[in-house]
Amino acid sequence: MSSKVTDLIYWRDMEQTGMVFTGLVVGLLSLFQLSIISVISTLSLVAMCFTIAVRLYYRILHALQWNDGKHPFQSYLDLDITLSAEQAGTYMERFIVMTTSAIAELKRLLFVSSLMDSLKFLILMYLLTFLGDLFNGLTLLIIAVICLFSLPLFYKQHQAQVDGFLAKVKGSVANVKDILHRLFHGGGRAHDSDPAPGGAKPKTK
Numbered sequence: 698m699s700s701k702v703t704d705l706i707y708w709r710d711m712e713q714t715g716m717v718f719t720g721l722v723v724g725l726l727s728l729f730q731l732s733i734i735s736v737i738s739t740l741s742l743v744a745m746c747f748t749i750a751v752r753l754y755y756r757i758l759h760a761l762q763w764n765d766g767k768h769p770f771q772s773y774l775d776l777d778i779t780l781s782a783e784q785a786g787t788y789m790e791r792f793i794v795m796t797t798s799a800i801a802e803l804k805r806l807l808f809v810s811s812l813m814d815s816l817k818f819l820i821l822m823y824l825l826t827f828l829g830d831l832f833n834g835l836t837l838l839i840i841a842v843i844c845l846f847s848l849p850l851f852y853k854q855h856q857a858q859v860d861g862f863l864a865k866v867k868g869s870v871a872n873v874k875d876i877l878h879r880l881f882h883g884g885g886r887a888h889d890s891d892p893a894p895g896g897a898k899p900k901t902k
Contacts, residue, residue: 706846706850707849707853718842718846720740722839722842722843724740725838727740728835751769752768752770755767
């Protein structure tokens with residue numbers, strides 16, 4: 698399953714990825730004007746009209762003995778999407794672990810287990826209020842889909858440049874965090890616990 702998703706986001710099958718990407722974007726854009734029920738029913742209607750028309754076309758060709766009568770969508774019908782009991786249990790266990798971990802982390806932040814972490818969360822929520830004024834959830838979802846199908850491929854093609862830029866950003870963020878940490882803990886510089894050069898000890902009178 699993960700390999701198929703990787704193949705999609707890295708555009709290894711251009712036709713399949715293009716269909717999935719276009720379908721997702723068009724479907725999400727349609728939600729701006731129509732309800733989700735109308736979008737799902739309309740897309741299903743269009744898909745059914747297309748598949749039935751293609752199926753009838755192939756049957757006519759077979760009746761005229763112009764093809765071998767092979768089902769045009771047999772490869773999709775043969776796809777195995779069933780989950781074994783072990784796989785279903787594994788996925789459910791992962792979902793439960795992720796859910797409980799998220800709830801535990803949210804509880805830790807809301808009830809101020811760590812003042813610094815709670816302040817960071819407060820600032821993040823404050824910034825998200827400005828983001829909410831600029832975009833709605835549907836717009837952010839469309840942007841997320843576009844990024845999902847573009848950023849991994851961009852990173853693969855420009856990995857060295859991106860890694861260098863990210864290293865600089867991480868260094869800058871680390872410096873800012875260090876400054877904030879010192880200000881929060883009194884503003885003093887960290888004491889050097891290393892002994893003096895050459896192992897020299899302070900003289901005593």
